[in-house]
Amino acid sequence: MLTLRNVNAGYGDFQALFDVSLDVNAGEAVAVIGPNGAGKSTLMRVISGMIPATAGHIEMEGRSVLDAPAHDIVGMGIAHVPENRRLFPRMTVEDNLRMGCFMPQFRARYEERKDFVYELFPRMLERRNQMAGTLSGGEQQMCAIGRALMSDPKILLMDEPSAGLAPVIVQQVFDLIERIRAEGLTVLIVEQNVKQVLRIVDRAYVLESGTLRLEGTADELLQSAEIQKAFMGM
Amino acid sequence: MFAEFTEALFSIFFVETLINGLLLGGVLALLSLGLNLIFGVIDVVWICYAEIIMLGMYTIYFLHVDGGMPLILAAACGVGVTALLGWLTHRLVIGYLLQAAPINQLLATGGLLFFFQGAAMVAFGIEFRNLGVSLGSLAVSEDIYLSWTRLLSFAIAAGVVVVLYQFLSRSYLGAAIRAISQDREIMILMGVNTKKLYLLTSAIGGGLAGLAAALLALQYDVHPFIGLSFGPITFMVCVMGGLGNMVGGFLAAFVFSELITIGGYFAELEWGYVLAFAFFIAAMFVRPEGLFARKS
Ligand SMILES: Nc1ncnc2c1ncn2[C@@H]1O[C@H](COP(=O)(O)OP(=O)(O)OP(=O)(O)O)[C@@H](O)[C@H]1O
Numbered sequence: 001m002l003t004l005r006n007v008n009a010g011y012g013d014f015q016a017l018f019d020v021s022l023d024v025n026a027g028e029a030v031a032v033i034g035p036n037g038a039g040k041s042t043l044m045r046v047i048s049g050m051i052p053a054t055a056g057h058i059e060m061e062g063r064s065v066l067d068a069p070a071h072d073i074v075g076m077g078i079a080h081v082p083e084n085r086r087l088f089p090r091m092t093v094e095d096n097l098r099m100g101c102f103m104p105q106f107r108a109r110y111e112e113r114k115d116f117v118y119e120l121f122p123r124m125l126e127r128r129n130q131m132a133g134t135l136s137g138g139e140q141q142m143c144a145i146g147r148a149l150m151s152d153p154k155i156l157l158m159d160e161p162s163a164g165l166a167p168v169i170v171q172q173v174f175d176l177i178e179r180i181r182a183e184g185l186t187v188l189i190v191e192q193n194v195k196q197v198l199r200i201v202d203r204a205y206v207l208e209s210g211t212l213r214l215e216g217t218a219d220e221l222l223q224s225a226e227i228q229k230a231f232m233g234m
Numbered sequence: 235m236f237a238e239f240t241e242a243l244f245s246i247f248f249v250e251t252l253i254n255g256l257l258l259g260g261v262l263a264l265l266s267l268g269l270n271l272i273f274g275v276i277d278v279v280w281i282c283y284a285e286i287i288m289l290g291m292y293t294i295y296f297l298h299v300d301g302g303m304p305l306i307l308a309a310a311c312g313v314g315v316t317a318l319l320g321w322l323t324h325r326l327v328i329g330y331l332l333q334a335a336p337i338n339q340l341l342a343t344g345g346l347l348f349f350f351q352g353a354a355m356v357a358f359g360i361e362f363r364n365l366g367v368s369l370g371s372l373a374v375s376e377d378i379y380l381s382w383t384r385l386l387s388f389a390i391a392a393g394v395v396v397v398l399y400q401f402l403s404r405s406y407l408g409a410a411i412r413a414i415s416q417d418r419e420i421m422i423l424m425g426v427n428t429k430k431l432y433l434l435t436s437a438i439g440g441g442l443a444g445l446a447a448a449l450l451a452l453q454y455d456v457h458p459f460i461g462l463s464f465g466p467i468t469f470m471v472c473v474m475g476g477l478g479n480m481v482g483g484f485l486a487a488f489v490f491s492e493l494i495t496i497g498g499y500f501a502e503l504e505w506g507y508v509l510a511f512a513f514f515i516a517a518m519f520v521r522p523e524g525l526f527a528r529k530s
């Protein structure tokens with residue numbers, strides 16, 4: 001579904017991604033793990049058009065993502081839940097959801113998608129008129145995921161959805177991701193909670209200093225001594 | 235002395251003053267609205283905003299007086315011209331300076347101020363021109379007369395505020411305009427073309443200047459320096475309301491207009507302005523972020 005080939009990207013003169021190639025197949029959940037500063041968020045940003053690629057190809061269902069204007073990428077079915085959630089803090093939950101439905105082709109299905117999100121997160125229905133900035137961390141994450149789901153995407157990019165959340169809530173977030181998968185969505189997720197994320201994905205890539213070092217099924221990586229040492233403190 | 239003061243306070247003319255203050259506030263509110271919208275969204279203060287109003291006034295004047303166009307139509311064209319000027323201001327100047335230091339942005343729009351002023355002077359000369367339209371006044375009672383121009387200005391200003399509020403709170407574009415001021419970078423993830431949205435906001439802000447121009451042209455002569463007489467007060471209203479905060483600017487407009495008219499009632503009109511400016515300076519000491527600024 002999503003294919004990256006030899007992608008380079010960075011910020012100004014600083015190159016953060018080197019020759020990254022990866023694939024996500026329809027219906028799959030794939031994780032990208034790696035230490036801080038490895039370039040995981042940069043990878044997500046280059047796919048969703050927040051930053052340009054300096055080389056390489058990205059294709060979504062056979063269409064070139066890099067040739068499309070950045071603001072049309074969400075229209076190709078790619079929704080991005082950014083690092084730190086990035087809600088509009090002085091807008092209500094419902095207005096935040098509405099922004100996820102901004103593109104003209106999505107608007108006709110606004111009510112339907114909103115009902116879907118409220119069903120997935122009954123808490124959001126309760127809080128729909130509350131300013132997003134005053135939500136708890138877990139609620140903000142629900143709102144950010146809900147906002148991304150409003151466009152009925154084919155693939156959901158999630159950048160550290162569990163960051164900054166209490167352990168109980170983290171478990172809830174992972175349960176949620178499983179439910180989203182059950183809805184048929186394809187997922188590409190970046191996570192620090194390596195052990196937990198490897199339990200819910202099919203495959204994973206390990207990114208280090210902007211380069212993909214390893215790739216494997218979730219089970220392979222869970223067994224790998226190298227991964228255990230590097231990320232699970234074993 | 236004191237008796238005189240209380241007598242003045244309870245006089246019927248004081249009531250008229252208060253009402254006139256309210257009516258003036260409507261126009262001030264409209265003036266501040268466009269500037270606040272632009273600042274709130276684009277984070278750039280258009281120092282030249284009052285000069286765009288001036289050019290709108292000229293447009294209306296020439297179309298109506300020289301072109302013989304009905305006033306309403308001329309006003310609509312004035313709004314169109316200022317909307318275009320707003321669009322161009324962003325397209326040709328601000329759009330290139332979004333990442334520049336704020337001081338450079340200020341200098342650029344300040345440069346535009348002199349450019350518009352100079353252009354108007356070269357093109358139209360320095361003579362004062364008057365639309366020559368008088369709407370008369372409404373006799374509320376034997377002693378109280380309210381100018382129709384002011385009543386109309388207030389009604390239109392109030393109407394525009396309501397329409398703008400509805401637009402911002404209910405439409406997708408309105409939501410995007412509120413959103414972009416809170417997080418510019420991620421608008422791409424929502425599928426928003428930020429360049430287009432900035433241009434649209436600039437055109438709306440320009441159009442609001444045209445509307446203000448139509449109302450001001452009914453009350454004041456047009457000349458190339460007219461912007462200087464209400465530019466500063468517009469900025470003060472915006473700053474006092476908390477720059478970019480449209481509700482705050484709206485309230486501040488009425489505080490200011492009442493101060494001006496009340497000062498003018500007890501002394502000369504100039505003292506009204508002195509009072510308003512003094513209040514502004516005092517308010518800036520107490521609450522530098524603006525009287526009605528939201529707590530961050
Ligand atoms: N806006 C930016 N401008 C300049 N450099 C940046 C910017 N964002 C990230 N970088 C740099 O790019 C590199 C990769 O950053 P990135 O945010 O992608 O890392 P990450 O893997 O997501 O890390 P973390 O786990 O801490 O979120 C880092 O060296 C970082 O300093």
Ligand SMILES: [Mg+2]
Nearest residue numbers: 040041042083
């Ligand atoms: Mg990151």
